[in-house]
């Protein structure tokens with residue numbers, strides 16, 4: 001499989017503080033669905049900002065779809081990578097939902113009929129077609145998060161990076177969003193998503209990268225990484241019983257059972273159970 005994100009010895013220090021990244025080496029191949037996890041301040045957002053040119057490598061090298069991000073223009077990178085910000089309010093600035101989702105497409109100079117088609121399809125996918133004319137700031141945080149997601153869906157970029165895509169969503173909405181993202185992956189998009197939610201990792205990621213204090217602590221297939229309970233404990237990602245369940249769920253998911261099998265029901269049930277444990281009910 002072709003490598004679409006290639007990160008070599010990437011380090012970054014903000015002016016005011018400690019180094020946020022300390023020599024990251026990471027390869028992501030076309031068509032993968034990868035979770036990036038780690039406790040607050042581990043460097044996850046700093047890392048992904050390099051993929052869209054919001055930060056340029058101070059040391060090391062980052063290549064995205066064959067383009068060196070040190071020299072690539074942001075407009076060039078944005079055709080390859082769609083980015084859903086952690087806080088939708090850093091992304092949303094138009095006065096209607098429809099205009100917001102259309103914004104990137106208008107910038108690309110697409111014909112109006114194509115823009116309308118893509119905007120409506122994206123809003124339908126995130127369940128916001130009724131809110132097309134609404135003022136984004138009148139929507140709930142969860143709905144604004146879905147507006148941000150729709151804007152990226154409409155761009156149809158080969159790579160999609162999502163920083164905490166399920167923030168502000170309830171249990172059902174979280175599942176719907178992750179299923180939508182998984183469908184994008186099945187349709188061929190490469191997905192990198194940041195999350196604190198290990199049940200989402202267990203249920204949806206093929207591979208996990210664990211960041212800890214600016215370094216990669218663990219990296220590998222989800223099942224393998226989630227079975228490394230002792231090392232994961234260092235990152236204090238979740239209470240041990242949640243990690244244990246997440247690990248078992250990942251093991252079941254990795255069996256890759258066909259949807260018609262009865263066992264898949266067990267996976268779903270277990271996932272639902274895990275989500276309810278996390279919700280505290």
Ligand SMILES: Nc1ncnc2c1ncn2[C@@H]1O[C@H](COP(=O)(O)OP(=O)(O)OP(=O)(O)O)[C@@H](O)[C@H]1O
Nearest residue numbers: 014016017020038039040041042043044045046047
């Ligand atoms: N703009 C900034 N200026 C100075 N320091 C920053 C800036 N952004 C992040 N940092 C610091 O860099 C480190 C890594 O932050 P980063 O936001 O990348 O971590 P994260 O893993 O995404 O955290 P979270 O899960 O809380 O979003 C932290 O110590 C953070 O305080």
